[in-house]
Amino acid sequence: MTKEIVTHTILKANGLRLEEVEDCVVQEIPLTVHYNREEIATLLCSPSQTEELTLGFLLNEGFIQTPNDVYELRQDPADHLVWVEGKPCLLQKELMSKRFVSACCGKSRASFCFANDVLMVKPLASTYSISLEEAYKYAGFLQNHLPLFQATGGVHSGGVGYQGEVVLTSYDIGRHNVFDKLNGSAFRSGIQLENHVIFFSGRVSSEILLKVAKMKVPILIARGAPTDMALSQATALNITVIGFAREQRLNIYTCPERVIV
Template structure:
């Protein structure tokens, strides 16, 4: 059984006729406290797997590091839930700076909603990679096939780094943002080029999710779920093709449709809007 799931939990279930004692499983919730140069920085509530990738991705997402070589060391205490990061170049880190909203305007667009660290790390994606609708459905099917923990508990999100043809790495977490940070950490730790990659995702396309995709540097985000209005605005602003409700044979394209071709193969035409 995965560390993400705890089984043999005693519950009482009503089956429509009576309340019966039985057993079930649930997603594990785990606190990971991250220290930077000996100072406590943040605690992430997460699933207790791929914690090194989560830590690296979180630090990069927060703008603390830009590449894996910015870390002098990273020591993980998996059992107790601590991560101790030492930076090669020491810096003064203000927690207020990383949680304070930046009020301003950017040509009337949605970037006035960024936090300071988001404005520093979320860049416009310039990738020209295209993907067919058939490939979108294939990737979502592959993501679902790898989602055993969700099928058991209904309590985790899944995210996968993909080419247009296959899933390269997938991660699960109780937090959708954590699953994306695990992808980011994996990419940095393995120096994965991102210009031709996509992300398949199980959760809602919120502003936070779009910002994570922009920080990672992936231009195509495919989800089975719905977007939010700010998520759509940020995706348009940041050059990300946001695809929602990708289920069976239908999907919705909310931004930058020029990356989507209607059919696989050389005869496929780009979607026009």
């Protein structure tokens, strides 16, 4: 975790008293992604799991679909560059023009604005369910396993759970990046996410809900609040959304039949 943190000398105020102290600040880097020699996007992110972030981003944007679509992945860590050679994507230019992707706000688009969203997102047929105690366990993990957040206050975190066990985790300054990293990690590990749970430290916007839908995960547990558009999408896509999740309390907003007391 040390490479994720830098220290800055700051002035800390306590009432009318100022004190010079060393403060921990989370690191942020621009990661520029190339696919088949074309510059696709620059992602503002934390400098961890950058290969997983790249793969998850390409998955969620429709450039790749299976491990066989990726021929080679290489990085230049010093200059924060990554190159992926893969299966030719006929809609590459239409799917993505070169752009700068903000860590905190994503692409700020209306629901199903892009054609690839409509093509990639379908209602889920999963009947997977979890117990209420299992949901509380994942919420507790978020609350108790956030060392980088506790040190800096500057990151989101998330994980993938299965039958009460945490199988994948990620963290990043960008909430969208958390989901791309989880998706990329599952992709690399050969984990099919249809019967899994995602838990997340932030709020649930429509963009976050679309990430979950593209990953085909039927249950999302978040510490934050959902938006009305996210809940409308969740209902249409048959995704269970749980918000305001703490160790012994939570709100079930959509598809409650997947949570068993």
